[in-house]
Amino acid sequence: MRAMTAFELIRKELERLDPALQGQETEDDYRAGVVLLSAVWVTGTDIDRLRMFTGYDRDFVAAISRKMHKSGLWEDGDLVHSDRWCHEDSYSSAVFWADVLVGLGMLCARPVGNGDFCYWAVDQGGVAPELLM
DSSP: OOOOOHHHHHHHHHHHHOGGGTTOTTSHHHHHHHHHHHIIIIIOSOHHHHHHHHOOOHHHHHHHHHHHHHHTSEETTTEEOOGGGEETTEEOHHHHHHHHHHHTTSEEEEEEETTEEEEEEOOTTSOOOOOOO
């Protein structure tokens, strides 16, 4: 049996997080999940390294990067705020998928201190409303 590549391991982990994604490799949510996991485990947040590792279109990766940086979930210097994804050896899949939705532009996020983030929906026109608090 051949060893899996890092890219294959990331895809396998994504499909473990959501088995319904098996066979959905061309869907944006699948690809965005791969980008986020790749940024944490392999490439950091550099757009060109992410593009080369995943093989995804540069515009797609750059759009995710822009949204992740704007939200504060990614910071310059390859800092990815992914520690909230894990709790005692298991993923908090809701937090991971919320971050994927930020990358896809369906949710907005901002840091609120202590490593926590506040999330809110983007309205149908694609404009982020003020926080509803």
